[in-house]
Amino acid sequence: MIKTIVLFHRDLRLHDNPALTAAAQRGIVIPVFIWSPNEGAFGDEGSASSWWLSQSLHALRQRLDGHGLKLIVRMGQRSTVIRTLLHETDATAVYMNGCYEPDCRNTDDNWVETFIKKGIEVKQFSASLLISATKLLNVQGKPYKVYTAFLKKFHTSSVPRPLPVPKELHGLNEDIHTETIDNLPLLSSNTWHLKLHNHWEPGETVAIKRWNEFLKTSLIEYKDGRDFPGDEAVSKLSPHIAFGEISVRGIWHAIERNRVFSENPKLHSSMDAFQKQLVWRDFSYHQLFHFPSIRTKPIRQPFEHFPWHTDAASLTNWMHGQTGYPIVDAGMRQLWETGWVHNRVRMIVASFLTKHLLIAWQEGERWFSNTLVDFDMANNAMGWQWSAGSGNDAAPYFRIFNPILQGKKFDKNGEYVRKWIPELRLLPSAYIHEPWTAPKHILDAAQVQLGENYPFPLVDHSVARQRALEAYQQIK
Template sequence: MSTALVVFRRDLRLADHPALAAACAAHASVLPVYVHAPAEDKRWRPGAASRWWLHHSLAALQGEIAAQGGQLHLARGDSFDALRRLAAACGADTVYWSRRYEPAAIVQDSRVKAALRAEGLAVESHAGNLWYEPWQLATAQDLPYRVFTPFWRKLRAQLAPVSPLATARPRAWASLPGSLPLEALGLLPTRPWAAGLAEAWRPGAAGALEQLELFADDALCDYAHGRDLPARHGTSRLSPHLHLGEITPRQIHDILLRRATGAAAGQRTPDLEPYLRELGWREFAHHLLYHFPHTPEAPFDSRFDRFDWAEDPAALARWQQGRTGVPLVDAGMRELWHTGWMHNRVRMVVASFLTKNLRQHWQHGARWFWDTLVDADLANNTLGWQWTAGCGADAAPFFRVFNPCTQAARFDPQATYLKHWLPELADLPAHLLHEPWRDPAALAARGYPPPMVDLAASREQALAAWQRIARH
C-alpha cells in the first residue's frame, strides 16, 4: 500500500491537477503538503498583497481537502528537510509536484529533486499551469520567440480543445500529526490594511470559477471593447487566481468554449479570440522568463543599461501614494493600494508616467507592483514593466508615451473611474476632471495637488534621453 506526497505550491486546486491526478492513480494514499520556505525566496520573496492572497487560498484548499476527509499538512522550513521528514513519517516512496518556471525556483526544485532522489525517493514533476511548457514552442530556427505575434500564431495553431482533468479524489488521504496552524505561517499583515482586498476578492478555486462565470455572463461578449474601460468590469479579473494556480488556462478555455458553442438561438455568440490572445500574453511572459532569466534584473534591450534614469525618491513616493496631480495616474495607484489590483490599461498609463514622464527606473515600479499586487507574477510583472518602459522583448517603442489626459478622456469619458478613486474631485465636470489643472483654484479648494511635471516637457526630456542611447 504505497503512499505519495503531493507538494502544493502555485497550484492550489484539486481539479485539472496533473501531478495530483498521477499520484491518486498510482498510490493507495496521498499526503497533501504545503511547505512554507521564505528563506528560499531571496530576491523575489512574495509581496504583502500576494502573501495575503496565499493565506486565504491555502484556507480554501484546506476546506476542499477537508470536504473529502483529508487534511492539508502545513510545514515550515527548508523544503528538502521538510519533505524528507514527512516522507519518512508516512512511509511515502514518491514525491509529486507541479513545475515552476521562475529562474530561482528552477534551481531550487532541481536541488531538492536531486537530494530527495539521493535519499531513495522517486520524484515526479508535472506540467499544469500553462497551456504549453516554455521549451515546447520555438521558431523555425529552433530559437525562443522574442515577438508576441508569431509566438501566438504558433501557440494558437496547436491549441486544440482539451477537457480538463476532473477533481482528483485519492483512494485515501494520508495524514500526520504536527501540521502547523495556517496562522503560524505568518502570511497575513500585522497591520489592518487589507480590508479593501477582502472586499474585492474571494481567493480559492471556487472563487476562481465564480469569477469566470461572472465574466462569461457579463463581459465576455463585449471583451474586445470593454477591456479598455476601467470604470467597467470588462476584464476577467482572473489574474490573481491564475497566479496561484487556483484555475488553469485549460479550464478557462474549456468553460468559455462550451459557453460559446452552447449559446441558445437568438443569443449573441461570444468571440473568444481577444480573450484567448490575452491568455497567450501570459504564456509569452513565461516563455521569455524561462529563456531569458536575467530580465527581472536587467533590460532585455541592453542599450538601456546606459539610459539616464532620474533617481528621485520623492517623486517615486508621490507616484506610489497617488499624489502626482495627474488624475488617471493617481486613480490607478489608489485602486492598487485599496484592492491589490489595477485595470490593465491604467497599469500601462501609470507605468509610462513613471518611466517616461518621471524617468524613474522601471525596476522601482516593478518592485512596487510586486509588493502591492495580488497577482504579482514574476513573468507577467517583468514583461509588463519592460514592455511599457521600452526595453523589453516586443516592447512598445520608447517614443510611445501614454498621455494620461487623452487616455482618460477616451476610456473614461464620463470620469466615472476617476470620481470613484478621487472623491475629492468627484463634483468636478468630467472634462475638467480629465485635466483639473486648468482650474488651479478648484484644485486648491479640494486639496488636490497640481501636476508634479509638465506632461509635454517631460515627454520631450525622456525622448532626448532615449536618443542619446539610440545613437550607439
C-alpha cells in the same frame, strides 16, 4: 496502499491538478505545502499577495478536508522538509506541478536530482500554463521574442484538456504534525492588508464561480469594454489565476465549448480577445523561463545604460496617487485600496513613471510586487519591461502615453476618476482629467483647491515628453 506526497506550489486547486490526479491513481495522497521563502516558490510576494496566499491556503485546506485529506503545512528548506516527511509518512514518491520562477526551478532541480539518485520517485507535471514554456521554440530551436510569432506557433499546438477532480481521494489515517496557516509569516505587522477582505475572496470555489458568471454574462462585452476602467467588462480572475486556484486550460476549453453553441460574432470576437490574453500570459512565462533575469535587468542591452533619475519624492507621490494627473492618481489609489488595478491603467501609470518621471521601471516593478494581489513574477516583470521599452516585443520607448488624452479616451465622463479621487467628484467632466485648466469659479464650486486638497501636476506633459525623448537618444 502506496503513499505519495503531493507538493503544492502555485496550483492551489483540486481540479486540473496533474500531480494530485497521478498521486490519487497510485493510492494514498499526502498533500503538503512548504513555506520556503529563500527558495523561490514563494517569498517574493509583497503584503497584498501574501495576504492572498494565506487566504487561499485556508480555502485549499477546507477543500481537501471535504475530500478526506489533511493539508500538511511546514516551514523550512524544501529538501529537508520533504526528507523528514518521507520518513514520517513512509511515502515512496513525491509528485508536484513544476514552477517557472528561476530560484524555484533551480532549487527543485537540485533536490529532485538528489532524491532520484537515492531511489525516490519524483515526478513533475505541467499545470500552470496552456502549453509548457519549454515546448514552443522557433525553427532554430530558440525562444520567441515577438508575441505574434509566438501566437502563430501556439496555434499549431493543442491545449491539453483539463483534468476533473479525482473521483477517489484516499488520505493518511495517521496524525502528522502540521503548522497552522496563520503561524506562517505571511501577514505583515501593519494592518494595510485587512481592507483587502472588503474586495476579494480567494479560493478555488470562488474562482470557478467568478469565471462561470463572467462567461455567461460579461465575456460578450470584453473586447469592446476591456480598455475602459469604469466598466465591468473584465473578469478580475487574475489573482485566482496567479495562485492556480483556477485552471487556465479549463478556461480555454470552456470558451471553446461555448463557442460551438453560439453564432454571435460579438461574442466570438470577445472570446478571441480573451484567449489572446491567456496566450500573452504564456508568452510572459516563456520570457521568464528563457531570460530568467527579466525581473531585475532589461532584456534589451542598450537600456542598461538608460539615464534614469533618482527622485524619491516623485516616486512617493506616484505610489500614493499624488501626481496631479487624475487618471494616474485614480489608478494608484485603486491599487492601494484594493490590491488590483485595471490593465489599461497599469499601462498608463507605468508609462508615467518611466517616461514622465524618468524613474527606472524596476522601482515600479517592486511597488507592484508589494501591492498587487495578482502578483506573479513573469507577468509583472513582462508588463514593466513592455512599458519601459526594454523587453522583447515591448512598446517603443518613444511611445509616450499622454495621461490627459488617455483619461479622456478611456474615462470620458470621469466616473473612474471620481470613484477613486473623491476630492474631484464635483468637478465637471470637461475638466476632470486636467483640473488645472478649470477657471477659479469652477474649482471653487467643485471645492477643489489645487495645491491643497489636490496637487498641481508634478511635471508638464509636453516638457516631460521632450525630456524623455532626449534621454532615449542617449542610448540609441
